[in-house]
Amino acid sequence: MKIKNICCIGAGYVGGPTMAVIAQKCPEINVTVVDINESRIAAWNDDDVNNIPIYEPGLSNIVGEARGRNLFFSTDVDAAIDQADMIFISVNTPTKTYGIGKGMAADLKFIELCARQIARVATTDKIVVEKSTLPVRTAEALRNILDNTGNGVKYQILSNPEFLAEGTAVDDLMDPDRVLIGGDIDTAEGAEAVEALVDVYAHWIDRDRILTTNVWSSELSKLTANAFLAQRVSSINSLSELCEKTGADVNEVAKAVGMDRRIGSKFLQSSVGFGGSCFQKDILNLVYIAKSYGLNEVADYWEQVIIMNDHQKRRFAANIVKTLFNTVSGKKIGILGWAFKKDTNDTRESAAIYVVDYLLNEQAEVVVYDPKVKPEQIYADLDYLNTRPEAENRASVTIVDNSHEVAEKAHAVAVLTEWDEFIELDWSKVYDDMLKPAFLFDGRRLLNRAEKEQIGFEFYAIGS
Numbered sequence: 001m002k003i004k005n006i007c008c009i010g011a012g013y014v015g016g017p018t019m020a021v022i023a024q025k026c027p028e029i030n031v032t033v034v035d036i037n038e039s040r041i042a043a044w045n046d047d048d049v050n051n052i053p054i055y056e057p058g059l060s061n062i063v064g065e066a067r068g069r070n071l072f073f074s075t076d077v078d079a080a081i082d083q084a085d086m087i088f089i090s091v092n093t094p095t096k097t098y099g100i101g102k103g104m105a106a107d108l109k110f111i112e113l114c115a116r117q118i119a120r121v122a123t124t125d126k127i128v129v130e131k132s133t134l135p136v137r138t139a140e141a142l143r144n145i146l147d148n149t150g151n152g153v154k155y156q157i158l159s160n161p162e163f164l165a166e167g168t169a170v171d172d173l174m175d176p177d178r179v180l181i182g183g184d185i186d187t188a189e190g191a192e193a194v195e196a197l198v199d200v201y202a203h204w205i206d207r208d209r210i211l212t213t214n215v216w217s218s219e220l221s222k223l224t225a226n227a228f229l230a231q232r233v234s235s236i237n238s239l240s241e242l243c244e245k246t247g248a249d250v251n252e253v254a255k256a257v258g259m260d261r262r263i264g265s266k267f268l269q270s271s272v273g274f275g276g277s278c279f280q281k282d283i284l285n286l287v288y289i290a291k292s293y294g295l296n297e298v299a300d301y302w303e304q305v306i307i308m309n310d311h312q313k314r315r316f317a318a319n320i321v322k323t324l325f326n327t328v329s330g331k332k333i334g335i336l337g338w339a340f341k342k343d344t345n346d347t348r349e350s351a352a353i354y355v356v357d358y359l360l361n362e363q364a365e366v367v368v369y370d371p372k373v374k375p376e377q378i379y380a381d382l383d384y385l386n387t388r389p390e391a392e393n394r395a396s397v398t399i400v401d402n403s404h405e406v407a408e409k410a411h412a413v414a415v416l417t418e419w420d421e422f423i424e425l426d427w428s429k430v431y432d433d434m435l436k437p438a439f440l441f442d443g444r445r446l447l448n449r450a451e452k453e454q455i456g457f458e459f460y461a462i463g464s
């Protein structure tokens with residue numbers, strides 16, 4: 001079976017880049033990405049491809065090449081569903097903020113709405129692909145909704161979790177370690193659907209890197225991969241605190257440990273804490289699932305990854321207060337970086353939000369610069385925490401458009417995102433512009449200690 005028309009519901013950080021790459025690599029397939037968010041779709045359709053709503057290195061070129069040829073962005077969800085033979089569901093699956101499982105379980109209401117919409121609109125057989133990250137056994141719920149419409153349409157449900165990381169999305173999509181496809185491989189129709197999706201990816205990915213499994217393994221592998229990655233960050237971050245007490249250096253420890261090929265060197269960069277939309281949400285979801293099966297020890301084991309991460313963010317902020325003679329009240333603290341990592345404008349769960357919230361509770365005056373994050377996003381992130389009236393966030397936080405304004409008469413500067421441009425800053429000028437003693441806190445191990453101390457900074461870096 002050859003796929004001719006793909007529809008993707010959800011034009012976000014996953015749906016947009018993934019579909020752009022599929023469209024570029026498969027010129028004979030029409031790919032339509034739909035979303036209910038009109039302004040997001042308008043931005044994807046902006047005449048200037050540099051205005052697409054997601055910043056990812058290399059993405060605007062790909063969109064520029066494929067858009068209007070075989071890549072389309074639209075708000076007409078029904079029409080795209082109707083025409084497609086394969087439908088990717090790539091909508092958000094945030095942590096529930098209400099009811100049973102509040103703060104832990106994934107909120108699947110957007111997924112269910114998609115399933116109901118597909119069931120209502122479809123008149124021809126469809127392959128429905130779970131692209132969103134979902135709790136294990138979600139496909140069962142989807143099948144229940146889709147199969148009970150009584151309109152005779154046949155559905156195959158596949159799980160095809162996405163492993164791209166933001167900031168490197170295009171490279172990750174072009175050259176993934178693996179593509180995972182879960183399906184009902186024991187039936188002829190299921191195997192045919194799996195093969196149809198394998199064919200799409202095989203346009204540019206070797207078949208031996210396209211892994212097929214049963215649906216439940218695929219769903220659970222995605223949660224497991226994120227849990228393992230986040231666990232490595234929490235593991236090294238837990239040791240960063242011990243390094244600070246003992247005179248060991250966390251970078252040296254990470255290097256020594258990571259050179260063991262059984263351990264590997266990736267994801268051992270100590271930091272102010274991991275952020276991003278998925279690590280925390282997916283681990284909380286894993287914890288919730290384990291608990292729901294009565295597996296309390298399993299749940300506790302993974303929950304510790306989150307507990308350690310929260311501790312890391314809090315202790316970084318607390319250390320700023322302690323170092324500044326136990327008070328930051330009325331003091332200007334400059335923040336370099338708001339995104340949860342470099343090369344993205346995404347701020348979801350960024351450590352910066354929590355560090356600044358802590359400092360605001362201590363009555364600091366905060367000045368923020370990030371090269372890609374818009375001011376309204378920074379305020380929205382703080383408002384979302386609901387810690388204080390929105391007007392207070394605006395009164396206490398100033399957002400500037402260059403690094404040097406952050407330093408002007410600041411008592412301290414903290415690096416919270418590892419943007420390359422912060423390495424190249426004129427640090428002598430930063431020092432000159434600050435009040436003395438000039439405290440510099442490196443939450444990313446981005447800066448060279450000897451150089452900064454030479455300039456005159458009181459320098460603090462995670463894990464040393």
Ligand SMILES: NC(=O)C1=CN([C@@H]2O[C@H](COP(=O)(O)OP(=O)(O)OC[C@H]3O[C@@H](n4cnc5c(N)ncnc54)[C@H](O)[C@@H]3O)[C@@H](O)[C@H]2O)C=CC1
Pocket residue numbers: 009010011012013014015034035036037040077090091092093110113114131132133134162163164165166277278
């Ligand atoms: N952000 C990332 O790097 C990765 C995310 N994922 C997973 O992919 C999924 C999507 O994540 P993101 O793209 O980051 O989310 P996002 O929030 O950027 O995008 C989701 C989009 O779906 C749209 N949407 C929601 N309900 C809809 C409906 N009924 N009809 C049409 N559009 C609808 C929203 O308006 C939004 O634009 C999540 O499950 C996430 O866990 C997986 C791998 C990487």
Ligand SMILES: O=C(O)[C@H]1O[C@H](OP(=O)(O)OP(=O)(O)OC[C@H]2O[C@@H](n3ccc(=O)[nH]c3=O)[C@H](O)[C@@H]2O)[C@H](O)[C@@H](O)[C@@H]1O
Pocket residue numbers: 133162163164165166167226229233266267268269270271272273274275276277278279340341
């Ligand atoms: O499911 C998802 O959403 C994605 O989550 C992560 O990707 P992402 O969150 O975009 O970015 P990462 O590079 O994993 O970084 C996550 C956080 O961990 C931090 N981190 C990462 C690595 C490290 O060594 N140290 C460290 O502090 C980063 O700064 C960032 O805040 C995974 O890497 C992807 O494989 C996955 O698809």
